Amino acid sequence: MSIRTLISILLLNISVSIHSQMVTVSGYINDAASGERMIGATVYEKNSLAGTVSNNYGFYSLRLKRGQVDLVASFLGYEPVQVSFTVTRDTVIHFDLELSAKQLDEVTVTASMRQSKVESAQMSMIDIPVSKFIKLPVLLGESDVLKVIQLLPGVQSGTEGTTGIYVRGGGPDQNLFLIDGVPVYNASHLFGFMSVFNPDAVKSVQLYTGGFPARYGERLSSVIDIRMKEGNEKELKGNFSIGLISSKLSLEGPVIKDRTSFIISARRTYADILARPLIIWQNHVEDMNSAGGYYFYDLNAKINHKFSDRSRLFLSTYAGRDRAYFREKDSYEYYSDEEPVNYEYIDRFSLGWGNVITALRWNYLFNSKLFSNTTLTYSRYNFDITSESIRKDLISNTSSTDLFRYFSGIRDVAAKVDFDYYPAPGHSVKFGAAYTHHVFRPGVTRFKYDQGTGAAAIDTTFGDAKIFANEFIAYGEDNFDLTPRLKINAGLRLALFNVEDTSYLSLQPRISMRFMVTDNFSLKASFSRMAQFVHLLTTSAISLPTDLWLPVTQRFGPPLSNQVAIGSGFRLPWNLEMTVEAFYKTMENLIEYKEGASFSGTGSGWESKVEQGRGWSYGAEFLIEKTVGKTTGWVGYTISRSDRQFANLNFGRVFPAKYDRRHDVSIAITHKFSDRIDLGAVWVYGTGNAATLGIMKYPADNFMYNYVYSYNDITEYVSRNNYRTPSYHRFDIGVNLHKQKKNGIRTWNFSVYNLYNRRNPFFIFWDSQYEMIPDPANPGSYTFESSTVLKKVSLFPVIPSVSYSFKF
């Protein structure tokens, strides 16, 4: 089909919609119990089979012929609602869906029950049901959105136990995390072992790994779009839970019934509080005065108000912070040359990082076909580390100070407007624009040494420079049925990024197509070009707060990717759906630290520390899903390869990406035995990670003047990521025991992580092994013989955990 034909059909489509005798039925789909707007619920007309899906704010709009209509709204796990009426003009119908009395166990499934992957033009997108992921077994009893995402095809996990994700061969900086549409720069708590997304506040999670709609951009490899709950409009509800690491409390309810509601969700770790008595005891025993600890907290809060059916305002915020601290006080009192000396020493150290995100959002319905969302957002991430030693001379009343402080951060203020337009049956358009003002503080380092004697103090600050950047975005995407079997989502994203004297304009075409071969089998294809305007400087295998976001520069332009994917969807017996996708992705302008370079406490001059290169990845993904019934879950398999090439790394030779993994398998199952018991199980398998392993050694020379210090020999690694660690696999199982109490439902969760105690490799290293050999010359005595052996270090053995929660 030529482009001219395509455009003609498109114009015809629009033209028909304008001039035909069609009417629009629109409205919101809500949870009847809480009033929460439902994202991705299906609305279809039974006779014409015209249908649509509610948007991120629960709004739907459907163009129908005048006359008798039988309109059905449905959502997974809810009783479908049918409304029959004669429609003669534009009509507003809101649906309130009730949880199925039989919940998920005996629901009759219809093709229109949910937006089936077989039918959707969107590919490489997975909708993760929150109700499911909280039933899966978890490490240390802490449910985590990102750890569930790690189980999906196309997604590789990073270091075991952490929340790092690597999508289709991309790096950790290539994932866009959105909370209610606002980017989160550091999604990690606890050095990456937990994510910042509190599951109690999460309403929906969508993961895009390819075929990106034009409304998304700014990262090369994935979009994780997390929407938070809005708050129960009907009655006050709550939930609290106690786990091994943290405790959580959520409250939601109406401020003005059916008009204004709120939700507030908070959690905090308490290792520092539990350790306090031990520290006090230790201070007492060792005659010390010290204190230290680590904690994180986060808070999600949202309030919304309905002015009318057309207008609704949301104010939401997220604030989270990790903090490690230590302080010690000591004093010395003695006589020196018969003069009294009395000193007090105070040492302080603190390390903290966190995000603050705020969004003010206004939904406005211009008419039944045009929905708008206007948002003002603020996002801030900062990191600081302070070390200070103070010595006070209590006799002369003077003091000296030795201070080191480093801080860095990024701050965004943005405004954007998005429109959803429904011009015709089977035709919807999304378009919008955004402006973001970025302020980067790549790293400010301050050293101060003041001896308190009146002598000049050393007080030096490096890197105290802000970098300002402006980003303009405009996009449009058209989702339409070209023929009854061929559905297309075509879009274009335009991004203009300006930083200091440099501007980059990026045109990013996107297209996804679905062709229904039969009612149960579809073929899909997509292409997407992505650009991102920030670099992440990271040196480590885990997410460190020292990871530094920096804007693109003249020398290091925006990373770009082109990704093509083809796939198909099958509807199988027993309510199973299968999707198969193959992808090929190229990435340009990637950066990595130079060999020998690392985080040095200042972001200035970073360009001299990095190399620019390219990467590519390709693979195939298989997913079989079952989303309804007593037993639900998925089986995923990925075969893929991801390589990098940098002119000045690895001597210019191609090397495997850090998380290149040939095979990845995951099986995640939940089964509901009754209202009181459900069970979750997970099995994962992955090819071993790439590791840089030394194979040779050679003597070092440090060029001192007269003699060589006895350093160990240098290890020669030959090539980056030249070795594969043993494969990774484990089996987790968990059971939830629910009981209806007078005021709510209590749940005990018992989980076992790594049930068969697989010793998965965390890292490998060479070591010496000594063997006792009987000495034939001296019977009864032994000699030692040493040999070099390769060892692996494993982290998590079998780990049981328990948590308690109460929902009221």
Next chain:
Amino acid sequence: MKRAVEYIITPVIIAIFFLASCEEIIEFKGEKLEPKIVMYSLFDPDSLIAVSIGRSYSVFEEDHNPEQIPDAAVRLYRDGEFLSELEYLPLPPGYIYSGMENLSRYVAPGIRPEPGSLYRIEAGVPGLKSVWAEVQLPEPVPVTDIDTFVITGYYQVRRIGTRVRFNDPAGEDNFYRLNVSMIEGSYTGPLNEPWSDEYTVWVNREDFTGAVIDDPLLKPAGDEDIFGLSDQNHFHIFSDELIPGKEYDLNLRVFAWEKDYSYYEFIHYRIELQSISRDLFLYLRSMSLHFSSGESPFVEPVIVYSNVVNGLGIVGARICSSATLKFGEYPVDGVPYEYSSMWY
């Protein structure tokens, strides 16, 4: 910071790891490699040109016993012209192990490097692939001023604060190494009795002393990062990245008060600002990081930089500018001196 690391971050990570990490021997499934020539040379206008030759060996050679390589062919070229074949210098008789036997020394008698020339060294060892590397002397950067002041630190320890001033040349990338060497003399007789020439003053020399470098350009020398990875800059090297084309005062502290000058004790510091070649800078930095991070699971292993084509090692250059701080007189006529074994 060190204690904070010990008390907070490390326990947090250990707690996360659930005190459960365990080690296990696994089979090595990679290929084994042929050894390579290792070549080192440091071009200094104050020294004769010398080259050290060694060879790499497999990690499985647990009992690797380095041997001298007396039959290497080492050739020196200047600006593309052959200059000299270097001569093997055997280890002195009775040589005691210090690590030097890992490398075989070759010298070019009477030849010192000259500024402005490009030198090339080629080396061949029977059975190994030949190697070569090129080097040029950097421009010297003089110490323009040195300034001292008294600091009283913790526990009333007094030190001499020192500022070493220099001007970084503009319009080019410059690399430096700071070296503070020391000669000290200690009276071997009783200090509560009058000085006597029956007792010697014992003289010791150290290439790098206990001078404390406070300077942020040299941080984190001797310090630790937040994961306890220490000594990331133990060769005291820095670049002009933060001070391009500017005048700068390096800050350091030295001891001076422990000597009793009435007994002819003394302590002399030689503060050397070395302008070093980029290759040498990259080698020292990567080697420093290599030894700091080699076995840490938190950082990517660092491949040590080499400019030796087909081989390993480094051929670098330095040129020194120095200043001296003298506390006490040395040498003094009539005072018997005794020199430590490291004095040669």
